[in-house]
Amino acid sequence: MANIKVRFDATQQQVSAGDGTWLPLAFVAIHDDPDRPVRVLVEVEVDPGSGRPRARSVVVEGRGTYEVTSRDLRAPVATIVQEALPVAADSGPLRPAGELRDPPSWGTPRPMHTNVKRRLVADSARRQYLTEADLAEVARVYVEALQEGRPTAAAVAQARGVEEGTARNLVRRARQVGLLTQTADRQAGGELTVRARELLGMDEEGNA
Structure with a gap:
């Protein structure tokens, strides 16, 4: 699956996935394929005890005047989350899964990401449902x-x-x-x- 993007607050702590990668405690995974009439936003939280990501909410947005259908709501959430992980991940020392650390670039978003407030997802959910x-x-x-x-x-x-x-x-x-x-x-x-x-x-x- 292509066209995967992520958004998160780069000042939040990171959690070890146990394999030398570190994930933000919360991020938004976005499947934004210009060839599809909808885009899918998945709010993801990473468990600080295990380092495992879990989807917390899903928003399906129609482009322009497109009306979202029940078929569009059957989004491949698990695939979107899994493919977003390497995009959201940062490299670091090999530490036990679930261990926390401050981000190396404290307060400075890396160029590949967008620093956003999580309430944007809440706003999208309210608008959609x-x-x-x-x-x-x-x-x-x-x-x-x-x-x-x-x-x-x-x-x-x-x-x-x-x-x-x-x-x-x-x-x-x-x-x-x-x-x-x-x-x-x-x-x-x-x-x-x-x-x-x-x-x-x-x-x-x-x-x-």
Whole structure:
């Protein structure tokens, strides 16, 4: 399997795999094949007691307007993790599996990797697996902020615990699935649709 990348915080400790290689305690393995309509992100944690990696979460993202199908969700997670190991690994002294050490380049990411916050994966998971009811709640927060003259992205971000860029994507998804009315030329605005009010348990006047 080609097109495997990894992301991790280069300042975190490394754990010995027992064979002269050292792995970050946590990293994201990414299968990003430009010939496929989706990319797969696997959040991996390495057990500090045994040095064994284990997948903790999986996110399947569609490219552009592609809608992810159940077939896409059957991602080869184990293969992605195994092929990401040599990419994430650092060389070092031969030590027992599970032993920890500070990274040799403390605080300085190596060029082959990207220093990222693990919450990016959490944001992706929230974006990918929100239910219709969740998106209705996103629409409600957006409309309330709009009516009160507050920054809409900040309001949604605070309500969902995500970055503002992710919040804007959530609002766009709520609009795409028919929970927010459309606006001209992608302008801010819109109202809750009948379907959104049903999901939120509201009457026609918007009262819960």
